[in-house]
Amino acid sequence: MPYKAKWPDIPARHIEVWNQLHGFEFDKPGAVDTFERKLKKCQRWSLRRTRRAIDEYWKFHFIRQVTGLEVAPSHAVDMVWHMHLQYTKSYWHALCRDILGKDVHHTPSDGTKVDKQRCGNIYLETLTYYRRFFGEPPRDIWPVPGMSGWAMLGYCMQDGFYRVSETVVRRWNQLGDRVGEALRHAPYPYH
Numbered sequence: 001m002p003y004k005a006k007w008p009d010i011p012a013r014h015i016e017v018w019n020q021l022h023g024f025e026f027d028k029p030g031a032v033d034t035f036e037r038k039l040k041k042c043q044r045w046s047l048r049r050t051r052r053a054i055d056e057y058w059k060f061h062f063i064r065q066v067t068g069l070e071v072a073p074s075h076a077v078d079m080v081w082h083m084h085l086q087y088t089k090s091y092w093h094a095l096c097r098d099i100l101g102k103d104v105h106h107t108p109s110d111g112t113k114v115d116k117q118r119c120g121n122i123y124l125e126t127l128t129y130y131r132r133f134f135g136e137p138p139r140d141i142w143p144v145p146g147m148s149g150w151a152m153l154g155y156c157m158q159d160g161f162y163r164v165s166e167t168v169v170r171r172w173n174q175l176g177d178r179v180g181e182a183l184r185h186a187p188y189p190y191h
Contacts, residue, residue, distance in 0.1 A: 010133075014066045020099045021058040026090055039083045049140075053080050056141045063129045065100055072123040074142045081106060120145060
C-alpha cells in the first residue's frame with residue numbers, strides 16, 4: 001500500500017523502500033496461525049493495537065533505512081521485532097537481504113548508565129525523524145520520555161527498561177511548551 005503523505009524531499013528509492021516494507025507479508029499464503037495472530041496472542045493486545053504496532057514497526061525500519069542512523073524502537077515496536085526475529089527466513093532473507101540490503105541486528109544493552117543515556121538520546125532522535133516523515137507518533141506506541149519521571153522509552157534495540165536521565169528530560173523539555181501541554185492532557189499512565 002503506497003504511502004499517501006507528501007514527501008517532497010524524499011528520493012523515489014526511499015518511497016519504494018516504504019512501499020516494500022508496508023506491503024511485506026510475514027506469512028505464506030493460506031497460513032492459519034499467522035504472524036499477526038501469534039503476536040496478538042503473545043502480547044495480549046487487541047487486533048487493532050497489534051496491527052498498529054506492526055505498522056509502526058515498518059515505520060521504524062523505514063527511518064533506520066532512510067537515515068542510515070542507529071534508531072531506537074519503542075517497547076511495542078520492539079515486541080514486533082522480537083517476534084519477527086523468530087521468523088528467521090522472513091527476517092534475514094526477505095527483509096534484511098531483499099529489502100534493506102543489509103543485516104539489521106538486535107543487540108542487547110550492556111546495562112551501564114552511559115549506555116542507557118545513549119539509548120535515551122537515540123530514542124529522542126528517532127522521534128525527531130519520525131515526525132519528519134510521518135508526523136506526530138502515536139503516544140500509545142511511541143511514549144514521550146519523561147512522563148511521570150519514567151523514560152517509557154521502550155527498548156533501545158536492547159533488552160531492558162530504564163529511567164530516563166535528567167539530561168534527556170531537560171533536552172526533551174527544551175523542545176518547547178508544546179510537549180508540556182501535550183503531557184498535561186495525556187491519558188493515564190502518561191500524567
